[in-house]
Amino acid sequence: MNAFPWGFQGNGLAESSYQLASEYAKERLQGRAASGPKLTDKAADFPNLVHADVRRMLLTMRANTIAGRALSLYSAFQLDIARFHPDQAERIRADQLVSLLVFPGQKAYCTDRGFESCVLGQQVLGGHGYIAEWGLEQNVRDARISQIYEGANGIQALDLMGRKTVRNNGKLLGILFKEMEGFIASNKDIEALAEGLTKLESLMGELKQATNTVIENAKDNPDEIGAASYPYMELMGLTLFCFMWQRIFASVHLVKANNDSSENYLNGLLGSGEFFMNRLLPKSKTLLEEIEAGSKSLMAIPADQF
Incomplete structure (x- = not known):
């Protein structure tokens, strides 16, 4: 479990970067209205937050960070079950689940998304993101x-694809x-949850299809495992994040049903989740296509052509 904390590191740095970038985007004036200047006494009319691409970057950071934090807590919960549950069968189930949640999910996918969020935060600040005093x-x-x-995350992906998936014929995936x-x-x-649950089921189908493809192709060509490993890890991570968002949606629904007063915060969660489902989740199609492309174009080029 030495790799367990690094997912938290990725999430924490992503959250720090999001907070810095979102505050900057709300204060930094940049750009003029298409119809002509509005704030004639100012250098610009708009805070950066009104620009669609700035929102894309901030919402990507926020949606992935929230899901990553939820996955970290869910993984920790399963780890507690694996260690302390009185029922041995439950301990075994949770331990097997943790082997998927912690390493491809926590160690690899959360740190990848954490780095992505830090770079996006830097981009929101522009040149200021490259200056030490801002911290990004x-x-x-x-x-x-x-x-x-x-x-390294590539090794984690190879372990997921080879030892944890192909070698045991997808057994761990069945537990998940x-x-x-x-x-x-x-x-x-x-x-209120129907649309998201349908998308989760569709994503599970894509992950199952990818799994079956690699298991079958690897029987004749072991290179298929390495060729598919990283996009497979990303597809697994995307599926886990989608699962976390459905759990968040369910919690928000429950809290709203009890007339909780945190309306603005809850609506912010729903908005971030909707962005994830509509703008980030479709990447699964590309990942599946990449996995099914196989190893040929990767392995066909002779070493002396690199």
Whole structure:
């Protein structure tokens, strides 16, 4: 479990970068209205936050960071079950689940998304993001090392694809799917969750299709495992984040049903989740296509042509 904390590091640096970048975007004036200057006494009319691409970067940071934090807590909960539950069968189930949640999810996917968020935060600040006094350039460096130590993320992806998936014929994935299917069954009658649950089921189908493709192709060509490993890890991570967002949606629905007063915060969560489902989740199609492309174009080029 040495790799367990690094997902928290990725999430923490991403959150720090988001807070810095979002405050900057709300204060920094940049750009004029298309219809002509509005704030004639100012250098510009708009805070950066009104620009769609700035919002894209901030919402990508926020949506992934929230899901990553939820995955970290869910992983810690399963780790507690694996260690302390009185039922041995439950301990075994949770331990097997943790082997998927912690290493491809926590160690690799959360640190990848953490680094991405730090770089996006730097981009929101423009040139200021490259200056030490703002702190974002330090976040970028600190996030980058988390992708390398305690097992580089490429090695984590190869372990997921080879040892944890192909070697045991997808058994661990079946345990994860059982968790997801149980959640879907428990919430299928809640109308507000229906669209998200349908998308989660579709994503599970894509992950299952990718798994079966690699298992079958690897029988004749072991290079298929290495060729598919990184996009497969990303597809797994995207599926886990989607699962976390459905759990968040369910919690928000429950809190709203009890007339909680935190309306603005809850609506912010829903907005971030909707962005994830509409703008980030479609990347699964590209990942599946990349996995199914196989190893040919990767391995065909002779070494002396590099």
